[in-house]
Amino acid sequence: MILTGAQTWEFKSKPVIIGTASVVGPEEGEGPLGGDFDFVYDNLEIGEKTWEKAERKLLEHASSLALSHAGITREELQFYISGDLMNQIISATFSARKIGAPYIGVFGACSTSMESLAMAALIVDAGGAKYTMAATASHNCTVEKQFRYPTEYGSQKPPTAQYTITGSGAAVVSSSGSGPRITHATIGRIQDLGVKDPFNMGEAMAPAAADTLVAHFRDTGRKPEDYDLIVTGDLATVGHAIVKDVLKKDGVNMGATDFKDCGLMIYDREKQPYVMAGGSGCGCSAVVTYGHILKKMKKGELNRVLIAATGALLSPLSYQQGETIPCIAHAVALEREGFEG
Amino acid sequence: MPAKTKSKSGARVELNTTSLTEQDYQQIAKKHKPKTKVFTNCLKAFLVGGLICLLGQCIQQLFMTYGGMTSREASSPTVAVLIIISVILTSLGVYDKIAQWAGAGSAVPVTGFANSMCSSAIESKAEGLVLGVGANMFKLAGSVIVFGVVAAFVVGVIHVIFGLGGVH
Numbered sequence: 001m002i003l004t005g006a007q008t009w010e011f012k013s014k015p016v017i018i019g020t021a022s023v024v025g026p027e028e029g030e031g032p033l034g035g036d037f038d039f040v041y042d043n044l045e046i047g048e049k050t051w052e053k054a055e056r057k058l059l060e061h062a063s064s065l066a067l068s069h070a071g072i073t074r075e076e077l078q079f080y081i082s083g084d085l086m087n088q089i090i091s092a093t094f095s096a097r098k099i100g101a102p103y104i105g106v107f108g109a110c111s112t113s114m115e116s117l118a119m120a121a122l123i124v125d126a127g128g129a130k131y132t133m134a135a136t137a138s139h140n141c142t143v144e145k146q147f148r149y150p151t152e153y154g155s156q157k158p159p160t161a162q163y164t165i166t167g168s169g170a171a172v173v174s175s176s177g178s179g180p181r182i183t184h185a186t187i188g189r190i191q192d193l194g195v196k197d198p199f200n201m202g203e204a205m206a207p208a209a210a211d212t213l214v215a216h217f218r219d220t221g222r223k224p225e226d227y228d229l230i231v232t233g234d235l236a237t238v239g240h241a242i243v244k245d246v247l248k249k250d251g252v253n254m255g256a257t258d259f260k261d262c263g264l265m266i267y268d269r270e271k272q273p274y275v276m277a278g279g280s281g282c283g284c285s286a287v288v289t290y291g292h293i294l295k296k297m298k299k300g301e302l303n304r305v306l307i308a309a310t311g312a313l314l315s316p317l318s319y320q321q322g323e324t325i326p327c328i329a330h331a332v333a334l335e336r337e338g339f340e341g
Numbered sequence: 342m343p344a345k346t347k348s349k350s351g352a353r354v355e356l357n358t359t360s361l362t363e364q365d366y367q368q369i370a371k372k373h374k375p376k377t378k379v380f381t382n383c384l385k386a387f388l389v390g391g392l393i394c395l396l397g398q399c400i401q402q403l404f405m406t407y408g409g410m411t412s413r414e415a416s417s418p419t420v421a422v423l424i425i426i427s428v429i430l431t432s433l434g435v436y437d438k439i440a441q442w443a444g445a446g447s448a449v450p451v452t453g454f455a456n457s458m459c460s461s462a463i464e465s466k467a468e469g470l471v472l473g474v475g476a477n478m479f480k481l482a483g484s485v486i487v488f489g490v491v492a493a494f495v496v497g498v499i500h501v502i503f504g505l506g507g508v509h
Binding site for chain 2: 049050051052145149150151152153154155156157158159160193194195200203206207237238241242245246249274277
């Protein structure tokens with residue numbers, strides 16, 4: 001049984017991430033991690049006529065790049081696990097037409113990155129496949145259009161608002177090969193502490209992040225100091241400060257490790273004030289993990305990393321009807337190749 | 342209360358995080374939430390809103406001085422010019438940036454109304470002329486029109502019943 005504790009899988013075979021890709025838009029390219037990404041588009045249109053097509057192209061680009069980095073062909077890929085923020089996850093399904101591999105669609109809002117990676121690892125660990133791929137994407141304009149206002153509409157955003165990143169990340173997971181290894185995945189529970197404001201998603205998502213992190217430590221018996229780096233998905237300034245506070249109340253000392261947030265890592269908020277509280281979106285934790293963190297692991301700068309991607313599971317309809325925002329976080333633990341902890 | 346660790350039995354353990362009530366959580370969250378600067382925002386809105394009105398006044402004056410119009414005749418082309426300016430700024434991707442700074446200052450005047458229609462139209466272009474642009478152009482502006490008409494009706498009724506003043 002690979003279930004350890006209440007909600008964590010321990011992958012005994014330690015599936016390997018043999019190839020990754022991160023593709024981003026211009027604003028992410030200007031950010032502090034710009035140099036780490038595999039490809040930076042210099043415009044938001046990405047050569048397409050609609051924002052939705054642009055998002056799909058990002059996903060297709062990242063997926064095919066990840067395959068070539070992994071050194072395998074489309075035919076060799078056995079399962080493609082993908083999701084995004086669009087209604088009926090159209091970017092994922094439409095990109096699956098091109099990928100051609102058997103497809104599993106997942107939706108976890110911005111937690112999709114780690115949800116899909118956990119599924120990919122689970123399939124490989126269970127012997128269900130030799131090669132699987134986890135991929136996700138988001139585009140600032142598709143999300144603005146679907147969840148908020150038209151992109152050019154002049155509305156003033158509050159300082160708690162987050163900026164959806166334009167980018168896509170993909171990872172090929174295999175039962176053998178060279179690369180960082182996936183050791184655990186903690187599947188989150190829905191948390192809802194009554195936040196209704198879609199312009200304050202950090203506050204809405206923070207309890208989910210705290211819950212999943214506490215569950216991970218409880219299930220695995222690990223402590224924050226067992227990790228060189230722990231990142232939350234995209235809580236941005238407000239949510240990240242809150243989660244630290246909530247965890248402190250629970251007796252979890254995050255000060256013992258390097259505790260960061262993908263939404264804060266991807267942009268320089270001083271130089272890019274339009275991002276308000278920080279980044280968000282499916283692509284955010286995906287490109288930061290696959291583009292930046294895994295590269296640091298390969299260089300040997302990080303041995304053990306825990307990534308807790310957070311998602312706000314609201315719809316434009318649910319928020320207009322005055323519903324609160326249910327949130328979730330999924331955590332995946334990674335280990336440097338050859339690291340014996 | 343420390344978190345309960347090492348529950349390898351697989352039994353459901355109540356987590357402390359979930360024992361947080363909504364009220365407790367609001368207390369924690371409140372500390373970290375940046376306050377919206379209401380006073381500064383009001384001041385900025387007053388400035389920008391006033392500037393837009395001043396610009397309108399100047400345009401009207403130009404129509405009157407060089408077009409030989411009366412102030413009443415000049416008002417319609419003035420509004421049209423402001424709308425065109427707003428639409429151009431929206432299409433160039435500038436209006437939303439002004440609005441982030443100006444807030445209500447750029448939303449309330451007629452330029453804001455034009456921006457809401459223009460931005461909706463641009464955004465819906467991908468869905469075609471009928472189902473896209475035509476159907477969505479009033480997505481944001483529609484409620485302004487509906488409530489504007491309702492408010493005018495109510496005021497009209499009050500006016501008829503009580504015969505209150507006002508220029509006919």
